[in-house]
Amino acid sequence: MSSMDDDLPSRSSAQNEPLVAWGDTAPSPPSSEKRVVVMSPKLRGKKVEGSGKANLTDLAEQTELGEMLLNSLMRTQLGLAIKILAIFGSILGGLPLFLIAVVALRQIHLFGVPLTWIILGALIYPLLFGLAKLYVHLAEKNEADFTDVVEKF
Amino acid sequence: MTIAIILIVVLSTIIAGGFGLRIARTTSDFLVASRSIRPAWNASAISGEYLSAASFLGVAGLIMAYGFDMLWYPVGYTAGYLMLLLLVAAPLRRCGAYTIPDFAEGRLDSAAIRRIATAFVVLIGLFYLLPQLKGAGITLQAAFGTPYWVGVVAVGAMLTANIALGGMKSVTLAQAFLYWVKLTAIAVPAIFLVLHLRAGDLHRLDTKGRPEFERTTVVTFPQSTSFTVDRPTPVKIHGTLNNRDLNGTMTLERGQYRAGGGLQLTFTKGELVPIATGTATSSTLAWNSPLSSAGEGRGHPLFFIYSLMLATFLGTMGLPHILVRFYTNPNGRDARRTTLVVLALIGIFYLFPSIIGALGRLWVPQLYLTGQTDAVVLDLPGAVFHGLLGQAATALVAGGAFAAFMSTSSGLLVSISGALSHDLLRRTVVDFRKAAVLAGIVAILLALRVYAFDINVLVGWAFAIAASSFCPLLVLGIWWRGLTPHGAIAGLIVGGGLSSAAIAVTMTGALHGGWPAALLAQPAAWSVPISFVTMIGVSLATASKVPANVSLKMLTMHAPETLGLPIAP
Numbered sequence: 001m002s003s004m005d006d007d008l009p010s011r012s013s014a015q016n017e018p019l020v021a022w023g024d025t026a027p028s029p030p031s032s033e034k035r036v037v038v039m040s041p042k043l044r045g046k047k048v049e050g051s052g053k054a055n056l057t058d059l060a061e062q063t064e065l066g067e068m069l070l071n072s073l074m075r076t077q078l079g080l081a082i083k084i085l086a087i088f089g090s091i092l093g094g095l096p097l098f099l100i101a102v103v104a105l106r107q108i109h110l111f112g113v114p115l116t117w118i119i120l121g122a123l124i125y126p127l128l129f130g131l132a133k134l135y136v137h138l139a140e141k142n143e144a145d146f147t148d149v150v151e152k153f
Numbered sequence: 154m155t156i157a158i159i160l161i162v163v164l165s166t167i168i169a170g171g172f173g174l175r176i177a178r179t180t181s182d183f184l185v186a187s188r189s190i191r192p193a194w195n196a197s198a199i200s201g202e203y204l205s206a207a208s209f210l211g212v213a214g215l216i217m218a219y220g221f222d223m224l225w226y227p228v229g230y231t232a233g234y235l236m237l238l239l240l241v242a243a244p245l246r247r248c249g250a251y252t253i254p255d256f257a258e259g260r261l262d263s264a265a266i267r268r269i270a271t272a273f274v275v276l277i278g279l280f281y282l283l284p285q286l287k288g289a290g291i292t293l294q295a296a297f298g299t300p301y302w303v304g305v306v307a308v309g310a311m312l313t314a315n316i317a318l319g320g321m322k323s324v325t326l327a328q329a330f331l332y333w334v335k336l337t338a339i340a341v342p343a344i345f346l347v348l349h350l351r352a353g354d355l356h357r358l359d360t361k362g363r364p365e366f367e368r369t370t371v372v373t374f375p376q377s378t379s380f381t382v383d384r385p386t387p388v389k390i391h392g393t394l395n396n397r398d399l400n401g402t403m404t405l406e407r408g409q410y411r412a413g414g415g416l417q418l419t420f421t422k423g424e425l426v427p428i429a430t431g432t433a434t435s436s437t438l439a440w441n442s443p444l445s446s447a448g449e450g451r452g453h454p455l456f457f458i459y460s461l462m463l464a465t466f467l468g469t470m471g472l473p474h475i476l477v478r479f480y481t482n483p484n485g486r487d488a489r490r491t492t493l494v495v496l497a498l499i500g501i502f503y504l505f506p507s508i509i510g511a512l513g514r515l516w517v518p519q520l521y522l523t524g525q526t527d528a529v530v531l532d533l534p535g536a537v538f539h540g541l542l543g544q545a546a547t548a549l550v551a552g553g554a555f556a557a558f559m560s561t562s563s564g565l566l567v568s569i570s571g572a573l574s575h576d577l578l579r580r581t582v583v584d585f586r587k588a589a590v591l592a593g594i595v596a597i598l599l600a601l602r603v604y605a606f607d608i609n610v611l612v613g614w615a616f617a618i619a620a621s622s623f624c625p626l627l628v629l630g631i632w633w634r635g636l637t638p639h640g641a642i643a644g645l646i647v648g649g650g651l652s653s654a655a656i657a658v659t660m661t662g663a664l665h666g667g668w669p670a671a672l673l674a675q676p677a678a679w680s681v682p683i684s685f686v687t688m689i690g691v692s693l694a695t696a697s698k699v700p701a702n703v704s705l706k707m708l709t710m711h712a713p714e715t716l717g718l719p720i721a722p
Contacts, residue, residue: 059708059718081240092232106441116221117221121507124228125228125231125501128231128500129500132492139243143486144715
């Protein structure tokens with residue numbers, strides 16, 4: 001049994017029971033069998049009538065449709081992370097070269113401080129924050145879209 | 154006044170610890186402070202824990218010593234949180250694992266990888282703990298003139314007792330408070346110093362050839378130091394120089410000197426400041442310019458900067474004490490929002506150390522002679538301001554330094570003790586306390602031996618090992634179904650092992666200059682890719698060992714909270 005289970009009070013509460021016992025080292029059933037999924041009563045009882053039930057259950061029970069949905073979500077989120085990483089990488093990766101290549105930066109002063117120092121010592125922080133904020137916004141949007149797809153199917 | 158401020162910092166930590174002790178009832182409370190902590194608070198606590206002696210003392214010290222290129226350290230320490238946000242924050246929280254060994258075991262269904270991950274938690278944790286205790290040693294040295302070991306032992310013992318008695322609840326309350334202590338303690342003196350600038354001061358920093366004494370200055374060497382004199386310099390001398398006891402007036406001719414501990418030299422205004430051998434950049438042009446071969450990777454500054462970037466960008470997510478704190482977010486979405494706030498809090502903090510480091514070159518150049526640029530934050534306010542203002546500023550920075558090494562050391566000690574008690578002992582509160590005492594003692598003994606290493610160099614190495622071991626494990630574990638236990642184990646051992654070995658070789662001081670020295674001194678540029686390639690390669694070769702329920706694990710990590718699927722605890 002995993003080391004963490006006995007320490008977590010919330011484990012005992014059925015409301016919070018996870019889909020998968022994370023950290024559980026018990027052998028998993030062979031993949032050919034239909035998997036027995038630990039589902040919480042909360043999920044089992046969700047949206048018995050009306051739309052959405054099929055997809056939520058698909059996701060939880062790992063049917064082919066569920067796999068597809070999950071894969072598309074992961075691809076979207078990873079794609080977003082890679083896009084932001086690419087912007088970040090090209091700015092920070094290029095910065096050391098930019099700072100030596102553009103000699104003028106060292107000669108321009110703001111309040112007596114060379115522009116090079118202002119860029120690397122101060123301006124870069126709002127830039128990092130801006131990228132992070134953009135990512136959080138877009139990642140949450142992706143997740144909202146995904147939820148819509150699952151529920152409106 | 155210094156003592157008073159330090160006492161306030163220490164007491165508030167301990168009182169918070171006592172408060173925590175009363176509410177900490179279960180092992181879970183001890184280890185992760187349950188999950189009753191709100192995002193804004195949690196972000197303060199994460200920042201409070203992250204901003205260590207390396208950030209509070211070390212960054213300014215490095216910038217004073219080597220100049221412009223060292224600005225990459227704080228940029229890297231901050232950008233590490235962007236990487237953490239993009240690649241691991243939300244999925245890691247959703248999976249409900251609260252330490253990296255838990256994540257490794259849960260994701261890969263392997264007890265073997267858990268043990269290896271635990272070993273790396275202890276290794277990285279200790280590596281990061283040593284410079285914190287060094288910070289304690291030099292802070293007490295600067296504030297009260299006690300020998301180095303007194304600070305290490307006193308602060309180490311106090312921390313160990315606090316963790317063993319209070320667990321992490323105490324730390325969470327204290328950490329959030331300590332972020333604001335640190336920010337105040339560095340921002341207020343920095344702002345006063347900027348207001349103290351007169352027309353032309355910055356211009357001299359920009360153009361002057363070498364640092365000069367601005368006024369008649371008495372320099373006392375706290376310990377034996379080698380230094381170089383470039384032009385004949387008249388001094389008043391009292392103490393041991395080149396193994397001879399001297400007293401009176403003399404002229405130091407060009408050449409190498411060895412100052413004994415306690416030596417006092419008095420320089421007159423306008424003389425060039427001799428520089429302790431190999432500890433700083435003498436030419437102001439080089440100090441002020443990008444890629445001026447100023448970094449520790451002397452001769453290969455571009456390699457040094459890119460390798461440092463990789464280590465700091467990717468190492469943050471692998472620091473054992475940071476991930477534990479993400480578990481205290483209620484869900485993945487909050488984990489992301491918390492990270493965003495952390496990025497802002499840390500970014501604001503890092504505006505100030507560089508100001509102090511740069512002004513240190515102007516106003517306390519004697520630190521170049523004694524080789525103690527790590528103490529610039531502690532010494533500069535007192536050297537510039539006199540009377541009550543000077544005393545208040547000195548007390549403030551000493552209190553901030555205390556907050557810095559106490560908070561980070563607490564978090565590290567909790568992580569190390571948690572890992573040890575979980576995996577080697579029986580996971581009870583008593584075992585957690587035993588592990589804390591054991592780890593504390595080991596850290597104190599090792600810290601007594603690292604006086605010679607720059608704080609940030611030690612910290613940079615902890616980042617490099619984390620980036621070469623845990624970063625690939627986390628990134629591939631979260632985003633790639635194909636990761637196998639065999640691949641992960643191979644990657645951890647090869648990447649973590651090679652980077653640790655490179656650092657061990659560098660610490661022996663066996664290599665001087667050239668590419669081999671540069672490659673080993675900052676190994677991340679090659680050890681991180683090797684670790685990734687090994688993990689991917691061995692996983693592909695052992696594809697049959699992919700855990701059977703990997704899709705379910707992926708679902709747990711990536712399904713948004715808005716779906717209403719059950720949340721991992």
